[in-house]
Amino acid sequence: MKTILITGATGTTGAATLQHLKGKGFNLRAMTRSAEKAAALEKQGVSAVVADYGDAASLSRALEGADRAFLVHTPALEIPKHEKAFIEAAKRAGVEKIVKVSVIGAGPDAPLRLARMHAEAESYLMQSGIAYTILRPHSFMQNLLGNIPTIQGQGAMYSNNGDAKIPLIDARDIGAVAAAALTEEGHDGKIYILTGPAAVTFQEAADAIGQSVGKAVQFVNVPDDAAKQGMMGAGFPEWLADDLVTLNQWGRQVGEQQPSEDVAKVLGRPGHSLEDFARDYAGAFGG
Ligand SMILES: NC(=O)c1ccc[n+]([C@@H]2O[C@H](COP(=O)([O-])OP(=O)(O)OC[C@H]3O[C@@H](n4cnc5c(N)ncnc54)[C@H](OP(=O)(O)O)[C@@H]3O)[C@@H](O)[C@H]2O)c1
Known part of the structure; x- marks a missing residue:
């Protein structure tokens, strides 16, 4: 039986990928930095590695005997260095396939630092000789969970998105696409643009969340600088807050962004809608 290593298994897309890989006939090995989280995964019946x-030595141990790997890195300046180290360790371990989470718009000349860093790691993977699938998701619906404190406290969510219509993706669908790419034929060498099925405004997102929790939620547009300060106050590093403010400025200029069909093509069903997401996460939002 083939073995799949799932990095970032305690994070948003890694946990979703792990969930979708269960029962598909592969040995699953979840990676985390934390011995406590590894023990918790083992308790749920998932083999885990720290x-x-x-x-590099820990990566070699994690990849020993692995045939395929899901590669995700939390948004950080170490993405190129760390993902290259992972790809090198995977080569040494004889891994045959890597599915990497990147970002929509990745490219060497992209305006966002995150998109340039992912482009560097993508290019390294493409030249590694290991088979690959690259997932370039749009903003996750799960980012909306960051608004829980103001939704619960003030019935409001704040950002600088204005009236932009954005095809946010439910990260559970990223996990489903990753699981397909790791276990099915026909995905090698592909780059998938992953979006939700429809572009939505942040007021529509607030309405859907309000509907699911049974109280009105307002979207409040704020100036770019206030949005940046808010993100930094929530713990985002300055470079990432700058990236996200730039992304939202661009979104306002574009107005409506078109969804991609890649999720439906890979899964044979449309991705989750914002209403699905709001309903399924109603408990987290306070419903
Ligand atoms: N959020 C969005 O809207 C969005 C949109 C497009 C693309 N993306 C891309 O998606 C990626 C983030 O995905 P995500 O939200 O699934 O990740 P995440 O939840 O932020 O983090 C994934 C996991 O990475 C692990 N980790 C952190 N540092 C590590 C290290 N040094 N070594 C090993 N593991 C480490 C952590 O697990 P442990 O603490 O258990 O070790 C964490 O749970 C980023 O690369 C971002 O650019 C995000």
């Missing part, structure tokens, strides 16, 4: 992208 490793850190910054520690």
Whole structure:
């Protein structure tokens, strides 16, 4: 039986990928930096390994005997260095396939630093000789969970998105696409643009959340600088807050962004709608 290593298994897309890989006839090995989280995964019946992208020896241990891998890195300046280290360790371990989470718009000349860093890691993977599938998702619906404190406290969510219509993706669908790319034929060498099925405004997102929790939620557009300060106050590093403010400025200029069909093509069903997401996460939002 083939073995799949799932990095970032305690995070948003890694956990979703792990969920979708269960029962598909593969040995699954979840990677985390934390011995406590590894023990919790083992308790749920998932084989877990403790490793850190910054520690090459730990990566070699994690990848020993692995045939395929899901590669995700939290948004950080270490993405190129850490993902290259992972790809090198995977080559040494004889891994045959890597599915990497990147970002929509990745490219060497992209205006966002995150998109340039992902482009560098993508290019390294493409030249590694290992079979690959690259997933370039749009903004996750799960980012809306960051608004829980103001939704619960003030019945409001704040950002600088204005009236932009954005095809947010439910990260559960990223996990489903990743699981398909890791276990089915026909995905090697592909780059998938992953969006939700429809472009929505943040007021529509607030309405859907309000509907699911049974109280009105307002979207409040704020100036770019206030949005940046808010993100930094929530713990985002300045470079990432700058990236996200730039992304939202661009979104306002474009107005309506078109959804991609890649999720439906890979899964044979449309991705989750914002209403599905709001209903399924109603408990988290306070419903
Ligand atoms: N959020 C969005 O809207 C969006 C949109 C497009 C693309 N993306 C891309 O998606 C990626 C983030 O995905 P995500 O939200 O699934 O990730 P995440 O939840 O932020 O993090 C994934 C996991 O990475 C692990 N990790 C962190 N540092 C590590 C290290 N040094 N070594 C090993 N593991 C480490 C952590 O697990 P442990 O603590 O258990 O070790 C964490 O749970 C980013 O690359 C971002 O650019 C995000």
